[in-house]
Amino acid sequence: xxxxxxxxxxxxxxxxxxxxxxxxxxxxxxxxxxxxxxxxxxxxxxxxxxxxxxxxxxxxxxxxxxxxxxxxxxxxxxxxxxxxxxxxxxxxxxxxxxxxxxxxxxxxxxxxxxxxxxxxxxxxxxxxxxxxxxxxxxxxxxxxxxxxxxxxxxxxxxxxxxxxxxxxxxxxxxxxxxxxxxxxxxxxxxxxxxxxxxxxxxxxxxxxxxxxxxxxxxxxxxxxxxxxxxxxxxxxxxxxxxxxxxxxxxxxxxxxxxxxxxxxxxxxxxxxxxxxxxxxxxxxxxxxxxxxxxxxxxxxxxxxxxxxxxxxxxxxxxxxxxxxxxxxxxxxxxxxxxxxxxxxxxxxxxxxxxxxxxxxxxxxxxxxxxxxxxxxxxxxxxxxxxxxxxxxxxxxxxxxxxxxxxxxxxxxxxxxxxxxxxxxxxxxxxxxxxxxxxxxxxxxxxxxxxxxxxxxxxxxxxxxxxxxxxxxxxxxxxxxxxxxxxxxxxxxxxxxxxxxxxxxxxxxxxxxxxxxxxxxxxxxxxxxxxxxxxxxxxxxxxxxxxxxxxxxxxxxxxxxxxxxxxxxxxxxxxxxxxxxxxxxxxxxxxxxxxxxxxxxxxxxxxxxxxxxxxxxxxxxxxxxxxxxxxxxxxxxxxxxxxxxxxxxxxxxxxxxxxxxxxxxxxxxxxxxxxxxxxxxxxxxxxxxxxxxxxxxxxxxxxxxxxxxxxxxxxxxxxxxxxxxxxxxxxxxxxxxxxxxxxxxxxxxxxxxxxxxxxxxxxxxxxxxxxxxxxxxxxxxxxxxxxxxxxxxxxxxxxxxxxxxxxxxxxxxxxxxxxxxxxxxxxxxxxxxxxxxxxxxxxxxxxxxxxxxxxxxxxxxxxxxxxxxxxxxxxxxxxxxxxxxxxxxxxxxxxxxxxxxxxxxxxxxxxxxxxxxxxxxxxxxxxxxxxxxxxxxxxxxxxxxxxxxxxxxxxxxxxxxxxxxxxxxxxxxx
Numbered sequence: 010x011x012x013x014x015x016x017x018x019x020x021x022x023x024x025x026x027x028x029x030x031x032x033x034x035x036x037x038x039x040x041x042x043x044x045x046x047x048x049x050x051x052x053x054x055x056x057x058x059x060x061x062x063x064x065x066x067x068x069x070x071x072x073x074x075x076x077x078x079x080x081x082x083x084x085x086x087x088x089x090x091x092x093x094x095x096x097x098x099x100x101x102x103x104x105x106x107x108x109x110x111x112x113x114x115x116x117x118x119x120x121x122x123x124x125x126x127x128x129x130x131x132x133x134x135x136x137x138x139x140x141x142x143x144x145x146x147x148x149x150x151x152x153x154x155x156x157x158x159x160x161x162x163x164x165x166x167x168x169x170x171x172x173x174x175x176x177x178x179x180x181x182x183x184x185x186x187x188x189x190x191x192x193x194x195x196x197x198x199x200x201x202x203x204x205x206x207x208x209x210x211x212x213x214x215x216x217x218x219x220x221x222x223x224x225x226x227x228x229x230x231x232x233x234x235x236x237x238x239x240x241x242x243x244x245x246x247x248x249x250x251x252x253x254x255x256x257x258x259x260x261x262x263x264x265x266x267x268x269x270x271x272x273x274x275x276x277x278x279x280x281x282x283x284x285x286x287x288x289x290x291x292x293x294x295x296x297x298x299x300x301x302x303x304x305x306x307x308x309x310x311x312x313x314x315x316x317x318x319x320x321x322x323x324x325x326x327x328x329x330x331x332x333x334x335x336x337x338x339x340x341x342x343x344x345x346x347x348x349x350x351x352x353x354x355x356x357x358x359x360x361x362x363x364x365x366x367x368x369x370x371x372x373x374x375x376x377x378x379x380x381x382x383x384x385x386x387x388x389x390x391x392x393x394x395x396x397x398x399x400x401x402x403x404x405x406x407x408x409x410x411x412x413x414x415x416x417x418x419x420x421x422x423x424x425x426x427x428x429x430x431x432x433x434x435x436x437x438x439x440x441x442x443x444x445x446x447x448x449x450x451x452x453x454x455x456x457x458x459x460x461x462x463x464x465x466x467x468x469x470x471x472x473x474x475x476x477x478x479x480x481x482x483x484x485x486x487x488x489x490x491x492x493x494x495x496x497x498x499x500x501x502x503x504x505x506x507x508x509x510x511x512x513x514x515x516x517x518x519x520x521x522x523x524x525x526x527x528x529x530x531x532x533x534x535x536x537x538x539x540x541x542x543x544x545x546x547x548x549x550x551x552x553x554x555x556x557x558x559x560x561x562x563x564x565x566x567x568x569x570x571x572x573x574x575x576x577x578x579x580x581x582x583x584x585x586x587x588x589x590x591x592x593x594x595x596x597x598x599x600x601x602x603x604x605x606x607x608x609x610x611x612x613x614x615x616x617x618x619x620x621x622x623x624x625x626x627x628x629x630x631x632x633x634x635x636x637x638x639x640x641x642x643x644x645x646x647x648x649x650x651x652x653x654x655x656x657x658x659x660x661x662x663x664x665x666x667x668x669x670x671x672x673x674x675x676x677x678x679x680x681x682x683x684x685x686x687x688x689x690x691x692x693x694x695x696x697x698x699x700x701x702x703x704x705x706x707x708x709x710x711x712x713x714x715x716x717x718x719x720x721x722x723x724x725x726x727x728x729x730x731x732x733x734x735x736x737x738x739x740x741x742x743x744x745x746x747x748x749x750x751x752x753x754x755x756x757x758x759x760x761x762x763x764x765x766x767x768x769x770x771x772x773x774x775x776x777x778x779x780x781x782x783x784x785x786x787x788x789x790x791x792x793x794x795x796x797x798x799x800x801x802x803x804x805x806x807x808x809x810x811x812x813x814x815x816x817x818x819x820x821x822x823x824x825x826x827x828x829x830x831x832x833x834x835x836x837x838x839x840x841x842x843x844x845x846x847x848x849x850x851x852x853x854x855x856x857x858x859x860x861x862x863x864x865x866x867x868x869x870x871x872x873x874x875x876x877x878x879x880x881x882x883x884x885x886x887x888x889x890x891x892x893x894x895x896x897x898x899x900x901x902x903x904x905x906x907x908x909x910x911x912x913x914x915x916x917x918x919x920x921x922x923x924x925x926x927x928x929x930x931x932x933x934x935x936x937x938x939x940x941x942x943x944x945x946x947x948x949x950x951x952x953x954x955x956x957x958x959x960x961x962x963x964x965x966x967x968x969x970x971x972x973x974x975x976x977x978x979x980x981x982x
Contacts, residue, residue, distance in 0.1 A: 039750065039759065039768075040960045042424055042937065046434055047413045047964045049401065049932055051971045052079040054371030056356050058111035060131050062171070063313055063362035072553045075358065075369060076133055077377060078108025081416055082447065084135065084145065087377075087393070088657070089365060092814040094379070094391075095657060095707045095743060096398040097582060098564065100150040101465060103445040104417060110136040112168040114179045114195055115553065128553045132195065134181065136163045142183060142193060144200050148558040149514035150498065151465055156193050158202035161209075162186045165219045172224065182206065182227050182241065184216025190229060192241060198557075206244050207237070218268045220276070222290065228276055230265025236278060238293055248293040255282060267308050272315030279306030279320055285330065287341055297341055301328045303979045307354060310368055312382050313361035319380075321354025321370050323977045327378075329385065349378045349390055351968060352976050365814040373973055381813040389816030391741070394763040396966060398659070400746055400933025401451075404962070408457030408475065409937055410437075410484075411962055417442045419451065419462065421473070423482055424937050424962055437484040438473070450499045454506030459523065459533060460486075461509055463497040468511060470523075472533060491535035493521055499565065503574035507595075509535070510577060512565050515558060518542040518579060518587075522637040524601070538602045540635045540642060544579075544587045545649060567661035575696045576645070576716055580661050580704060584654035588645040588702075588716055593692035596639030603636040636691055643695075650719025656706035659743040660760075664701040664713070664771075665751050705744045705760070709737065711769070724771055732775040734922050737767055748936055750959040759959075764929035770921050932964040 056078035061070055069089070074097075077085040082102015088095045102108065116129035133145045140162055146153040166183040180203060181193040187209035194203040206227065214233035221227055226247070227239045234254060238247040252263045264281035271277065274290030283302035288295050304323035311318050318330040318341070328346040333339040352373035359368045359382065366383040376395035381388040403412045411422040411434075421438035442448065446464040453460050460471040470491040476483045499512035509521045522536045547563070554561035562583035570577050578588045635641060701722055704712045710730050713722040730738065740762060748759040756771045769775075938960035 038958045039748075040958045042434075042960075042962045043928070043965065044434065044962055045965055045967070045970060047402070047411065047422065047932070047962075048420075049396070049413070049415055049964075049966050050081075051373075051375045051973065052081040052083065053373040053375060054078070054356055054377065055080055055107065055109050056111040056135070057358035057369055057371055057377075058113055059358050059360045060113045060133075061115070061360070063360060067363065069360075069362045069365045070553075072128075072131065073360070073365075074131075074554070075360075076111045076113070077371065078111050078135060078137075078356075079375075080107050082106030082108060082137065084108055084111070084133075086147075089360075089367075089814055090657075090707065091365070093707055093743075094393055094741075095659065096394070097566070097657070098147075098150060099397065099399075100145055101447040101449050103447055105445075107137045108135050109138060109164070110166055112166060112181065114168050114181075115171070116198075117176045117178075127551055130556060131553045134166070134168075134200075136166055136183070138162060140185075142166060142181060142200065146556055146558050147554050148516075148556045148561050148564065151514055153556075154200050156200045156202060158191055158193075160185045160187075160189045160191050160205075163191075164215055165217060167219050167221055167227075169221050170224055180241075182219055182221065184219040184229055185209075186215050187213045188216055188231065190216060190219065190227070190239065204244075206239050206241050207246070217264060217266055218278075220268045220270055222270050222274070222276065228268045228270070230268045230278055230280075232262060232264050234263040234265070236265055236268060236288075250288065250293060250295070252278075252280060252282075252286065264305070266306060269309040269311055269318075271311055271318075272313065275315075277309060277311070277318055279309050279322070281305045283322065283324070285309075285318065285320055285328075285341075285343075299330065299341060299343055301330070301343055301346070302326055304977045307372075308357045308370075310357040310359045310370075312359065317382060317385075319357060319359070319368050319370075321350075321357050321372070323353045324979055325350050325352060325354065325976070327354060327370055327380070345386075349380070349392075350374050350376070352973055367814045373976075374968065375971070376968070379815045381815040384813045384815075384818075386819075388813055388818050391816040394742055394930065395968075396763060396930055396932050398743070398745060400935075402933035402935050402964060403451055403453045404935035404937055405453050405455055405457030406936045406938055407455050410453070410457040410473075411935060411937065412451060412453055412460065413964075414448050414451050414462075416447050417444070417464075419448070421484060423484075426938065426960075437482060438486055440471070440486060442469070450497065452500045452502045452509070454502050455504040456506065458529060459502065459506045459525075461500050461502065463500045463511070465496045465498075465514065467495060468493040468497050468500065470509075470533075470535060474529060487532065489532060489534065491521070492537050493535065494519060494539070499568055501568045501570060503570045504572060505574055506533075508570070508574060508577075510568055510570070511539070512568055512579070516563060516565050516581075518544065518565070518568075520577070520642060522601075536602055536637065538604070538635060538637075540637075542577075542589050542642060543644065545585070545644075547583070547585055549583050567658060569661045569663055569702075571663040571700050571716075572665040573696075576663070576700050576702075577642070578661060578663075578702055578716065580654075580658040582657055584657060584706075586648075586651045586654075586658075586702075586704065586714075588648045588651070589642050590645050590695045590717070591640055592643045592695050593636070593640045594694065599639035600636070601638060605634040605636070639692065641691065645716065645719075646695075647717060647719030651714060651716075652721075654704065654706050654712065656708045656710065658704050659707050660703070660705035660745070660747060662703045662747050662749070664703060664756065664758075665749050666698065666700070667751055667753075703747065703758070705747070707743050709740055709744060711758075713771070724774070728775045732777045734775070734924075736924055737922070740765055740767075745931070746934060748934060748959060748961060759934075761928075761931055761934050763931055764926060766925050766928055766931075766934075768923040773921050775921050928963060928965060930966055930968075932966045934961050934963045936960070937962050 054077055058076045060074045073089055075087040075089065077087060084100040085096055086098040088097050112134045114132045118129045119127045121127055133147060135143050135145065140160060142156040142163060144153045162185060163183045164186055166181055168181055169179040171179060178196040180195065183191045183193060185191065189209050190206035192203040192206050194201050212233055214231040216229050216231055218230040219227060225241060227241050228236060229239065230236050234252045236250040240247055252265065254261055254263055265278050266281065267279045269277050276288050276290060278286045283300060283304055283306060285299040285301045285306065286295055287297040301320055302322040302324050306320050306322045308321050309318065316332050320328045325348045326346045327349050328343060330341050330343050332341050350372050354370050355372040357368060357370045361382050366381060368380040368382055369377055371377045377393040379391040379393060401414050404410060409424050411424060413420050419440040420436055422434045423437045424434045425432055442462065444464065444466060446466050448462060448464055450463045458473055460473055462469045470489040470493065472487040472489055474485040474487060476485065494511045494513055496514060497511045498514050501510045506525060507523055509523055511519045511521065519539045519541050521539055523533055524536065525533045549560050549562045552561055563581050565579045565581050568579045575591045576588060578586060580586050696717065699718065700716045702714045702716050704714065706712065711725065713725040715722050742762040742764060744760050745762055750757040750759065754772065758769045758771055760767045936959065
C-alpha cells in the first residue's frame with residue numbers, strides 16, 4: 010500500500026496575503042496533518058440483497074433495508090430513507106470469514122390480542138465458504154443459528170418466493186461445491202435441513218447459481234456448461250440446458266455464474282463467455298444470445314416488470330438490455346454500457362417500487378453505486394460511502410497518539426509537532442488480537458495511558474507505558490486483568506480514564522470504574538463490580554426488524570461522555586436520547602465499592618423520573634445502588650424532557666466548556682457520615698454547570714441540547730434548518746464526526762462527512778432569508794410564508810430534483826463552456842461570473858451527483874421556522890454585514906469560481922461558516938493538539954493576535970491508493 014509522508018496543509022494561511030488585518034481578528038485557524046499514512050485495507054462487496062420485494066400500488070415500507078456483504082465477513086445494513094442512504098448497523102465478522110451471499114425472508118403476519126395486524130418478522134441469512142447457512146439476529150448483530158447437513162461447501166443459495174396467502178413458510182435452496190442442491194426449512198423460527206433436491210454428479214460440477222422460478226421449480230447454473238431445471242417437490246430433473254463452449258482455442262467449459270427469472274416466467278443467464286442468454290419459460294429453450302461483456306458476467310438484475318435486464322462483469326461494465334415487447338417475450342437489445350466501477354462488478358440488487366426505483370451494484374472497488382431504473386438516462390448515478398460511517402480512529406491529544414484498527418489488528422501512531430522537526434509520523438506499537446472475531450470498538454484515554462478493545466466475545470484492557478529518550482519514543486503495551494463484560498459492541502472512556510462505558514450486543518449499558526495511580530509505572534485496575542444503567546421505558550412502534558432479542562429501533566448507535574466526565578449520554582436508532590449524571594464527589598477515603606441492596610433506596614433511585622419507568626417493570630431486576638469511592642451514577646432528572654429526534658442520529662458530542670473545567674471540585678463528600686438509620690449515606694450533589702450536547706440527525710440537522718435543563722439550547726432555537734447555508738443543506742452524505750475549537754469568546758464546531766468539511770461559529774447566529782424576515786417584520790403574527798415564496802422555491806428545485814432514490818435529475822439544458830474569464834476582485838462584473846458559474850454547473854451535473862436540494866414540504870416548514878426565528882431574535886431585518894442571504898451565497902459562488910478552489914472561499918470565514926470539498930474520501934479526523942486538547946502551537950497572525958490553533962490529523966483513503974488485485978484489461982485498452 011502506498012505510503013506518503015505527512016503533508017502540512019494550512020488552509021487559511023495560504024490566503025492571508027489577500028485578506029485585510031481587520032478580518033484576521035475574526036479568523037480561527039486549524040492546523041491539519043493531511044495524512045495517508047494510516048492504512049485501512051479495502052474489503053470487496055460480494056453480496057447485496059434488499060429486504061422486501063415491491064408490491065403493486067404500495068409505498069415503500071419504512072423497514073426497507075439493504076444488506077451489503079463484504080469479503081472481511083462484515084455485513085452492513087443500509088436504510089434507503091427516501092434517498093438519504095444511511096448506514097445504520099454493521100454486523101462484524103471474523104478471521105477467514107467472507108460473506109458470499111445474502112437472502113431475506115419474511116414471516117407471515119399475525120394479529121395481537123386486540124386484533125391489530127402485526128407485520129411479520131424479517132430474517133437475514135448469509136453464506137460464506139462453509140457448509141452451513143447462517144441466520145443473523147438483527148437486534149444484536151450476532152449469528153442466531155447455523156444450518157446443519159451432510160453436504161459440502163455452499164456456493165450459492167436463494168429464498169423461495171412468498172405464497173399468495175403468505176402463511177406458508179418460505180424455504181431456502183442451497184447449491185454446493187459438489188453439485189448438490191439442498192432444501193432448508195425456516196419453519197417454527199428455526200433453520201433445519203429439509204431434504205436433498207439433487208445429489209452430486211459424476212463430475213461433481215460446482216453449483217454456481219440458483220434461483221426459484223416459482224415455489225416449485227428451481228433453476229441451477231453449474232460449472233459444466235449446464236443449466237438444470239428441478240422440481241423441488243421430488244427432485245426430478247425437468248430439463249438439462251447445455252450452453253456449449255467457444256470451440257477451438259477457448260475454454261472447454263462455460264461457467265454459469267448467474268441465473269435470474271423474469272416476471273413473465275422466462276429466465277436469463279450470465280456466463281464466463283460474457284454472454285447474456287434469454288430462455289423461454291415454457292419449453293426451456295434458448296431464444297436469444299447477446300454478447301454483452303468482454304469477460305465473465307458475474308451478476309444479473311432485472312426490473313419488476315421484466316422489461317429491463319442489468320448485467321455486471323469482470324470488464325467493469327454495467328450493461329442495460331431492454332425488450333421491445335412491454336408484456337415480455339420480445340426481442341432483447343443492448344442499449345447501453347458504462348463503467349461506474351474501477352474493478353469487477355460482483356453483486357447487484359434491485360428494488361423497483363412505487364417511488365424508489367433503483368439498482369445497487371458493488372464489487373472489488375468497495376464502493377456501492379446506485380443507479381435509477383425507471384428514470385435511467387434521466388437521473389444521475391450516485392456513489393455511496395465506501396468507508397465505515399463510524400471512523401475506526403481514536404486519539405490521545407495529550408500524548409499525540411493516534412490509534413487505528415481494522416479486522417483484528419491495531420496500530421498506534423505518534424505524530425510529532427512542528428517544533429520537533431519535520432519527521433513523519435511513525436508506528437510506535439502494533440497489536441494483534443487472539444481469536445477469530447473482528448474488532449467492534451476501541452477507546453483510549455486522553456493522556457494515552459489506557460486502551461480498551463471490544464469484540465463480540467470479550468473486552469480487553471491495556472496499559473500503554475511511554476518511555477522517552479533524546480532520540481526515540483517507545484511505547485510498551487501491558488495487558489491488564491479486568492473482568493469486564495463478555496463482549497461489547499461499543500465502548501467509551503471518560504477523558505480522564507476513570508470510567509469505561511460498555512454497550513453490549515443486547516443494548517445493556519454498564520459502567521466500570523478504573524482505579525488509576527498518578528505514577529505511570531503502577532498498573533491501573535478495574536473494579537470487579539459493574540454498574541448497570543437503566544434506560545427510560547419507551548414503547549416503539551412494532552417493526553418487522555424486531556426479533557426475539559429486543560427492538561431493532563432501540564439499538565444504541567452512539568455513546569459519549571461530557572468533557573468533565575460527569576454526564577453520559579446514549580442515542581438509539583429510534584431517535585431517543587438517554588442521559589445519566591454523577592451524584593456526589595470522588596472521595597479517596599471512602600469504600601471502593603459500597604453496595605446498598607435495601608428496597609427503599611432502590612425504589613427511590615429508580616423513581617426519580619416520576620412515571621417514566623425503566624426497561625423492566627420487575628422490581629427484582631432493578632439495579633443495585635452502587636457507590637464507587639463516594640460517587641455513583643443516577644438518571645438525569647430531566648432525561649425524560651429531551652425530545653425524540655425526527656430523524657436517526659448520526660453524531661453525538663458534548664460541547665467543551667473551559668469555564669466548567671476550571672471550577673474546583675470539592676475534596677470528598679463532607680458532612681456525610683453513616684448512622685444507624687442510614688448506614689449508606691451519600692452526597693446528593695450533581696453537576697451544577699450546564700452541559701450542552703450536540704446531536705446531528707441523518708438529515709444533517711444540528712440539535713444542541715441543554716442536558717440538565719432538558720431542552721433545546723438558545724442557539725438551536727434561534728437557528729433552525731432554514732438558516733443553514735445552502736451548501737450545507739444540499740449535502741447528501743451524513744456527518745461522520747466533529748471537532749470543537751473553544752476559546753473565551755468563540756466556539757467553533759467543525760463537522761465532517763465523507764467528502765466535506767464544514768465549520769459553524771456557534772458564538773454567532775446564522776443569517777436567515779431576508780424575504781422571510783421582511784414578512785415577519787410586516788406582520789409579526791404571520792407564521793406562514795407567502796405562496797409566492799413557496800412557488801419560487803418549488804420552481805427552483807423542480808428541474809434538479811431526483812425522485813428515484815439515486816442521483817439528481819439531469820438538467821434539461823446542457824450549455825457548453827465556451828469562455829471563462831478570471832477576475833482578480835470579487836463583486837466586479839458579477840453577471841458575467843454568474844453566467845460562467847451556470848455554465849460550469851450545467852456541465853458538471855453530467856457526473857456523479859453530489860448535492861440534493863430539499864423537498865417542497867421541508868422548504869415550507871423551514872420557512873415557517875424561519876419566521877418564528879426572526880421573532881425570537883427580536884428583529885425582522887437582521888442581516889450579516891449589510892447583505893442578504895441571497896447576496897452572500899452569490900458572492901461565495903463568485904469567489905469560488907474566481908479563486909478556482911472547488912468551493913473554498915475566504916469570504917465565508919468572515920461570515921458565520923466555512924466549508925471545503927477538497928478532502929475526499931475522509932476516513933476520519935481526530936484531534937492531536939491545540940484548543941480542546943493538548944497545548945498546541947501558537948499561530949502568529951498578521952493582526953497582531955496570537956491564537957492556539959486546533960491541530961488535527963485528517964486521514965484520507967482515496968480510491969487510487971487502494972491495494973487492489975490486477976483487473977481485466979480489454980482488447981481496446
